Amino acid sequence: MQSPGALEISRRDLLVASAATVTVASTASLSHFQTSTAAASQSTKISFTVNGERRELQLDNRTTLLDALREHLHLTGTKKGCDHGQCGACTVLADGRRVNACLTLAVMHEGEDITTIEGLGQPGSLHPMQAAFVEHDGFQCGYCTPGQICSSVAMLEEIKANIPSHVTGDLLAPAEVTPAEIRERMSGNICRCGAYSNIVEAITEIAGRKA
């Protein structure tokens, strides 16, 4: 009677496929580090660009990207909500793609371009998405907010790049910015204060302005 079942499978395959691609890429960069530091101590020198600025750090290999930002660079706008990749409060952009900074080690980001909430805008010169969150009151306690904003900025780029989501109906048509797409794609960012309704309005406004 209906096709959702079949479509489910193809979506899932697609997700698996894209996840596999990511895994291969990360493994490659990881093994590069393992060979270059195999006999060395438990720390690694890493250099990357954070919010446009070149940064060099000598880090314990166990240091997550999140703790590198917060504890070593004192960029505390990126939040630690769970340290398990379950809440999204630590979302940052790595080479333009959103990533849970708690689920990835700093040493895996050698040479990359990291953007945190501090890199999007400042008080007095807010990024449009930051301004839209203020306008629509898309936050309360503010602790998930940097993650929501970073995630939403990258999420709109994913739609623009025609990457499908679980709720995309027609995989052959261009992906659309709908409330359902926004909600699905933002569901990795938990807001316990429950600002979702306002957040979706903020993102929709920015998406409309962009279109």
Place this chain on the structure above:
Amino acid sequence: MRFDTPAMTNPIDQGKVVGQRIHRIDGPLKTTGRAVYAYEWHDSNGRYVYGYIVGSAIAKGRIRSMDVSAARNAPGVLAVVTSDGIGDLKKGKYNTAKLFGGTEIQHYHQAIAVVVAETFEEARAAAALVKVDYAEEKGAFDLEAAKDTAVKPEEGEPDSAAGDFDAAFETAAVKFDQTYTTPDQSHAMMEPHASIAAWNGDELTVWTSSQMIDWWRTDLATTLGIDKEKVHIMSPFIGGGFGCKLFLRADAVLAALAAREAKRPVKVALPRPFLMNNTTHRPATIQRIRIGAERDGRITAIAHESWSGDLPGGGPEVAVQQTRLLYAGANRMTATRLATLDLPEGNAMRAPGEAPGMMALEIAIDEMAERLGRDPVDFRIINDTQVDPEKPERPFSHRNLVGCLRTGAERFGWQDRSKQPGGRREGNWLVGMGVASAFRNNLLVPSGARVRLDREGIVTVETDMTDIGTGSYTIIAQTAAEMLGVPVDKVAVSLGDSRFPVSSGSGGQFGGNCSTAGVYAACVKLREAVAQKLGFNSPDELTFSGGEVRAGDRRMPLAQAASDEALVAEDRIEFGDLDKTHQQSTFGAHFVEVGVDVATGETRIRRMLAVCGAGRILNPITARSQVIGAMTMGVGGALSEELVVDTERGFFVNHDLAAYEVPVHADIPHQEVIFLDESDPMSSPMKAKGIAELGLCGVAAAVANAIYNATGVRVRKYPITLDKLINGLPEVS
């Protein structure tokens, strides 16, 4: 300022700033990552080191011995402080379970050690090396099993009665008797508990995440055995609390002890998996509700009994309290009973009492309406009361529950609801609508503030009030701006510092009304000081507006009053007995439309509306946010939130955000909120009441009732997961 007679016309009534749609003044800080939360304070003069908590792996018993040699010798380790090593510490006034100290284990994940190292990674690794030999004891962990051992609590009002319930119920034309259960729930706020502690001689500064600064300061001093005056608490930004940060927690105690031992400032954050078992939770309840009514729908008898559990010395979940006040009925009784359980401490979570109580009561009302053949909106309206049903001589200060229900029914399209459960189907979706009343008492708590006017005309407010996402910064700025006739951007607000006057703090939805009333009181004093300084005779006849002070034809710039030195005024609001002579409560109505997948039983929320009557709305933007957030939490309570108890080992199994399922974006539709235009002069000079908890009370029942309307399946055991629905759904081929 003592508030003991109803408020007259005052400057707040101008409504130039208060009541206006003012965006959060802390918005640019929060959206750019510049708001500094507890774990994020940096001092370039002193490098912090890291403490990592070790929690008990048993639920009840004692520590025989601890072997910390491996941990102490691990790389980077500076100190290890153990519970058995430090010995018994005095427990703070507000905690039930001790936070640290001694060899007794009262619950799973109770803190038993903190390991301090140069880096976070080293501290975490070393903490895993602590070996503990426990003497485990059997505990009670199952409320259902312990229900018959529950006793009448010694404190509070465990029993209430009016008329003769038993006789009236016996002879009622239509009778109803059902039992409901609500599970243990977790606050699960986004910012885990975190503290940085730094000693300077015998003085301690703690940057932490606290809803109630003075309670924390008092209890931390008690626990450490030091003078309260030596403790300085800072908590200007709080990443959510919902009650979990009302009372001193282990992170602050561990950071303080670790910093003393390591002789360095120490930061300690509770790892996410500690939140459910180390801290507090909303206790599970079993609730029995009986209602007797005439055939015309009038309630003649209503009874609500509740059972919950807690550690020895703890208290019950007062799930019956709204039933004493919400509906009419001459014959009534409530009873609250408490069992001893050895689970982690049960305590306040957003709308303690009413939140779980309304989850049950408002299903019961829906069931009774159906039994009577009445529309559930009409049934509630028929049984409205304008007086305390137990004491009819005691009126409500202001009550428009009926207006909330009628407005909501009209705006939501309630007339389109199928009268027959399971009567509306759209493709694979069974569609239904549900309603519930919202009710939460308005609490009055003293609150102080200090205001300062400087020569630039800037008004600075200082109070130890906290902003846990509620919008305190903004409504306090609005209050001072209104009182002194300046725009909001001329007001600076400093919160969450124990050096400031003690406020109501944030809890029980009293913070908004009470903290602004405290600021009002301080501003009245500042107005008097300004009048005197500028040579105006009668401060009552002055107008503060547009940065000027006016009386008749005479006008002076406000800032001139501070031209030679800043003017400072401090006061606090204290409340008389207006909440005794009048019942002060807040009211609302929740409307929900759901779709239930006919094949899987999956429930999706399609539409939500809340109508609230809660006194003056100080800021429609932040008030709406409080209500939609509460509605969202209510959806979690209805559909997914449950701390699952391991009744053998005695702990909450699903202790993280993957397994304890709070709503995510995909679960929540656009939400509508309507505020009735009202003010309550009995509540405070602000004429406002609480809103933040009202928005939660009744939501889950409205969802449950909508699911029933959609499917014809009545679930009385929260959360309403698909396994509880699927056997009752129509056959699908």
